[in-house]
Amino acid sequence: MSNEIFIASREQTRQIDYEAIHSIKIPSLVLMEHAAIKLLHSIPDTSYQKIVIVCGPGNNGADGMALARLLALKEQPVSCIHPSMDRFSNEEKIQFEAIQKLDIPCFLNTDPAAFVELEQADMIVDALFGSGISRPIEGIFATWIEAINSLDAFVLAIDIPSGLNADTGEILGVCVHADLTIAIDSIKWGELLREGKNVCGTLKSVDIGIPSFLHRDCASLLNLEYVRSIFPRRDPFSYKNKNGKVLMIGGSDEMPGAISMAADACFHSGVGLLSVFVPKSIQMLLETKMSYVMSLGVPEENGRFSQDALSILKEQLDRYDAFSIGNGMHKYAVTEQMVKLLLASNKPVLVDADGLVYIKKGIDLSQRKADTILTPHLKEMADLLDIDVKEI
Template sequence: MLNKLFIHSQEIARKIDQCAINEYHIPSLVLMEQAAAECCRIIQNKEDPSKKICVLCGQGNNGADGLAIARLLAHEGYEVSIYLPYHKTLSQESKVQFQIICSLAIPYTDDLDTIRFYINQSDILIDCLFGNGLSRDIEGSYKQLIDMANASNKKIYAIDIPSGIHATSGKILNCAIHADTTIALDCFKEGHWIYPGKEYCGNLLLADIKIPTSLHLENEHAQLINEELIKEMLPKRDDHSHKGSFGKALMIGGSKAMPGALAIAAKACAASGIGTLTLMEPDCIGDLMAMKMDFAMHLRANDRDGHFALSAVDLLKQNMDQYDLISIGNGMQRNEITIEMVKTLLSSNKTVILDADALWAMQDHLEWLNRNAPTILTPHVKEMTFLTNKTVQEILESPFSTVREFTNKYSNCILILKSDITYIGSKNDFYVLSRPNSALAKGGSGDLLCGILTGILGHKISPSKGAACAAYLHSKSAEINKDPASINSEDIIKELAFVLQKLRKD
């Protein structure tokens, strides 16, 4: 049973396979048999044995997996046919698997017209043309096969990764199988979690092929966030505690035009268990904030034109030492004063969370991030353009390397790159959260996350683990039994209490 869901690049996944074979002495065919048995078990659980299955195999080891899967499915009583290219081009492992197929007399062909017939006769296709070894554009008969499979409208299971999707970039190399289900082998590949690769996977599952966990941990990896991981990491709350045990937070933000952003963040922070919370807001919204927030204390700063006046910078300098962690940005407005306040905070030794307008304020001052205390930044993809030289398109195409480049450069930063998939990186950890939910595709969702993050970081937890917990809590609390169009921040904050309770109890 896999308790950690690792994500690797093509190169590292290959290296891990090779290490398992050469250094741990697990024969390649043993790994393959394990992979085939798991795939067969998954398919058997979903498909009746009366179904006819056509397995499309390539010349490499993804194809060898396909031959082993075909054999096991035939053994379970499915009617199976196989496409296999000309014998001479096959990998060593494929040649062994092919001999077994021949001795069992399972029908196979390398002829495109015959395979068209087999595909039409089948209920299900299994795509084993290319896996982690795809290295260049697909042309010729392989392209014809992929087009044929996609046009057939049959249900398709892709093994390891849909053929045509590059395992690191998630890009389509000329054409790709559009799968209904993809069974990743041993680990996820980065390309499973980048568009368009993710979309081509359909329902994405992971098969454990029993490669030692240590091999994943000692190589560069990311982990997919799931409930088990969060249960392990979520900070406990000792009953013999006091308000000082759970952090003293200051949240800075708000303006006449956007008081709600700070209010939402503050409520989410309170609901996440912060010990004490103070809101620093411009005076013009002070009364409103006091009415909205029973729980918080208030540090009112002078206002000008509906936002902080310059004197807020001095007020911050005089007061900031009292707090353990400070967030800044929600509903704050983009102006020189925001830049000055961010600069002040980043010259301190406090844990700082930069959100929303505070991220804009960083665009010409990235050197401020070279500090000893942790800085947690929460950009959505557009805000990420303030922090790199990349365009939105380039960030979307390379989220793993975008985050890694940033955290390699700013080694005490934790970056939460937000979209319907969220990528969380630090110098030591990398987490990916994928729980698409249109309930969160609304203004204010980012403020909620910032509040939950501040609340969780008040507890004793490393900032990157805290960031992973906050991202999970945020999305899990938005999974409410209501139409997503109507789910609002109040609903999500209420649900958070039950999500936390369940995670801590189980």
């Protein structure tokens, strides 16, 4: 079981499911049962008078029916609304037979009584469509989504809110607005992009037993468990010099806050010894603001680093384990020279803000033997790639 939260596209999701079932030989019904159990445990610990699960024609609907069975076994009042049986997947047919054996109330989605049933729910589970849908939702299913959105009940979406494009985050005509979305196995890119953030509500993912190596082409989302698993444990008797020494270069009289905020984040990441390299005029301000940071106030000109500061920086290269540069510096000749100096070193370097513009000037980062981290915001990334910020 991995601590990573994976992010997958529609095609990656399809391929992962296929390999899990056909290569690893995990039966689809086993994966579905794992999903239903995780969904059951993810339902907020609140006493619901009536849960209605609205199922669609496919395995997302089958997940909903499996959840209905587990809820019924816990004596939770639950009912299902479903499409005509000729649209069921093979797994959905099996799950439907099981919930019928337990006498769980079921309503055809064209039956007027189904709408009455929905109106009585204080929790609605959206099990209409999963990540595979790519065309606008119309007809009876659009009507059901509009009905779900019109009510005050708590809405749980299984895997992805129905009507959300799993790749782009676009709404496909109409979309369920969920209070809680439980992504199955992996979060979908569309849940993080564009309208996805607005319609998912609280977004969580659940591990259903698919081996992590099948996610080899997926991105992953940082989370506390994963970060803890990769960060080294600090010896409680170690000395601060044994836990990394960082020098952060930045700041100006106009923007002292940029280097201050960056240094605060660096300190709380767990660095052993932190120093800031700043123009002399803001040194006292930073020392007053951050008692836990040492400072090097260096020569300046008009509130910015002077040419003399460059030679002082050269003397610091062997004294620190890692560097950052760019916060609040302004774009001018000395900034460019400092960035090139650090990137020519064999030390890890983080380049941010005003330092990023010089990355485009013939610096081949692939030749660096040490790690290089770039932290652009949307506009800075657009400038680095020479494309419009809307494309980013």
